[in-house]
Amino acid sequence: MPELPEVEHAVRRLRRALRGRRIVAVRALHRAQARTLTPAVARRIAGHAITGVTRRGKHQLVHLDDGATLLVHFRLDGDWELGRAGTAMPRHARVVFDLDGGRRAVLTDPRALCTVTYHRPGAPPDLALGPEAEDRAVTAAWLHGQLRTRRGPIKPVLLDQRLLAGLGNIYAQEACWRAGIHPAAAASSLSRPRVTRLLAGIRAALADGHTNAGRYREGERVVPFKVYDREGEPCRRCGAPLRRMVQAGRGTWYCGACQTR
Numbered sequence: 001m002p003e004l005p006e007v008e009h010a011v012r013r014l015r016r017a018l019r020g021r022r023i024v025a026v027r028a029l030h031r032a033q034a035r036t037l038t039p040a041v042a043r044r045i046a047g048h049a050i051t052g053v054t055r056r057g058k059h060q061l062v063h064l065d066d067g068a069t070l071l072v073h074f075r076l077d078g079d080w081e082l083g084r085a086g087t088a089m090p091r092h093a094r095v096v097f098d099l100d101g102g103r104r105a106v107l108t109d110p111r112a113l114c115t116v117t118y119h120r121p122g123a124p125p126d127l128a129l130g131p132e133a134e135d136r137a138v139t140a141a142w143l144h145g146q147l148r149t150r151r152g153p154i155k156p157v158l159l160d161q162r163l164l165a166g167l168g169n170i171y172a173q174e175a176c177w178r179a180g181i182h183p184a185a186a187a188s189s190l191s192r193p194r195v196t197r198l199l200a201g202i203r204a205a206l207a208d209g210h211t212n213a214g215r216y217r218e219g220e221r222v223v224p225f226k227v228y229d230r231e232g233e234p235c236r237r238c239g240a241p242l243r244r245m246v247q248a249g250r251g252t253w254y255c256g257a258c259q260t261r
């Protein structure tokens with residue numbers, strides 16, 4: 001599943017390719033995306049220039065010159081193929097943006113679960129997201145106050161997008177390890193100093209991901225994770241073998257020796 005650094009990398013590529021260009025036509029090649037990109041919607045989009053591409057959490061927002069927004073989400077998989085029109089269509093092409101200047105942006109997704117929705121001028125998407133973890137306005141004091149009101153173990157709580165936008169399963173557990181916090185520790189029980197370490201851990205884990213352009217793919221470990229997918233391997237801090245458990249249906253890797261409740 002694309003995590004935040006991977007989406008951020010995709011947004012940067014898309015921004016470079018799209019900014020200032022005009023959409024000549026948009027086409028949904030799969031019925032899953034054709035449900036939202038209807039012919040009527042495609043007509044509304046056609047002819048408009050792209051003024052910017054931004055990210056909120058794991059959502060990609062393409063802003064048009066009439067104030068409309070295209071909201072793109074990779075869901076479980078997805079990528080952009082950016083290049084010239086007229087070349088062979090890539091495998092798993094789901095949505096095609098034909099641009100002026102003979103350019104093309106193709107949304108590819110083997111599972112066809114990616115979504116593209118159109119939001120009219122003046123009616124931006126309501127994403128119901130918390131602030132970005134990397135936002136300077138997010139402080140340890142704020143996070144501590146938020147966590148005190150949350151029920152349940154810390155790692156699943158960190159996945160709640162209404163708390164912090166964009167933090168996914170991998171980076172939540174990486175942050176817990178960096179902070180020395182057991183992923184099953186009660187979120188509301190964490191002391192202010194521990195929350196300070198947790199926030200630093202979140203930011204350091206994401207920064208590592210950004211450095212590696214978020215190039216993580218299933219079965220292919222590009223980003224040097226500290227705990228994720230390393231069951232039985234030695235902890236990089238204390239050497240104890242790492243363990244795996246399941247929390248809220250998602251795998252969590254951790255060190256039972258140096259991550260404490």
Ligand SMILES: [Zn+2]
Pocket residue numbers: 235236237238239240255256257258259
């Ligand atoms: Zn350890």
